[in-house]
Amino acid sequence: MSNHVTSVTERLVQPILEEMNLELVDIEFKNEGQNWYLRVFIDKEGGVDIEECGQVSEQLSEKLDEEDPIEMPYFLEVASPGAERPLKTEADFHKFVGEYVYMKLYEPIDGEKEFEGTLKSFEDSTAIVEIRIKTRKKQLEIPYQKIAKANLAVTFN
Known part of the structure; x- marks a missing residue:
């Protein structure tokens, strides 16, 4: 329906x-x-x-x-989708490179299924997201087909 x-x-x-x-x-x-x-x-x-x-x-x-x-x-x-606009398509990911995003995955990467960080690039159906773990930064490669849900996120620095 x-x-x-x-x-x-x-x-x-x-x-x-x-x-x-x-x-x-x-x-x-x-x-x-x-x-x-x-x-x-x-x-x-x-x-x-x-x-x-x-x-x-x-x-x-x-x-x-x-x-x-x-x-x-x-x-x-x-x-309007507002500040936490969903990213639904690969074109959305290309469009919002450089933005702070939240992602929920179908299967874990490094034992985690949810990430927040800066979308550094999107090439060959793979998102490169820079996340912060305590004081250090780490870049993760996340295949598009593993992303269950993604949206722009509001960050408070």
């Missing part, structure tokens, strides 16, 4: 975003309490503003009403 909704939403929202020079970051369809939420996260260089989110929401809402892929009542939210 959720996959069907997100794939239909992606197909409907993509042309709207292309026309506005915006990028699709993520789509989620989830139940929270008694309500269902369809959330579409969009971005562009320099970030998106509330007006752009409103325009996308309005146009997408019309398309969803026409096609009506969701049986139950739901709330549509179009938003």
Whole structure:
């Protein structure tokens, strides 16, 4: 159900975003309490503003009403991914080299499955992440296919 909704939403929202020079970051369809939420996260260089989110929401809402892929009542939210934007594709990893990231892996590297550090490079489907262990820095090679989840992280120095 959720996959069907997100794939239909992606197909409907993509042309709207292309026309506005915006990028699709993520789509989620989830139940929270008694309500269902369809959330579409969009971005562009320099970030998106509330007006752009409103325009996308309005146009997408019309398309969803026409096609009506969701049986139950739901709330549509179009938003910026914020400071902890998810990294979903290899292109995202290329784009955010130099940024501080959080990664959760499918299988451990050096006995750990979660890392935070600076994304130093992304070549040949491998992320090089510089992590800090107490006072020393270490670079890890993390194959893309081992990454279960990744997002930009906020760091406090």
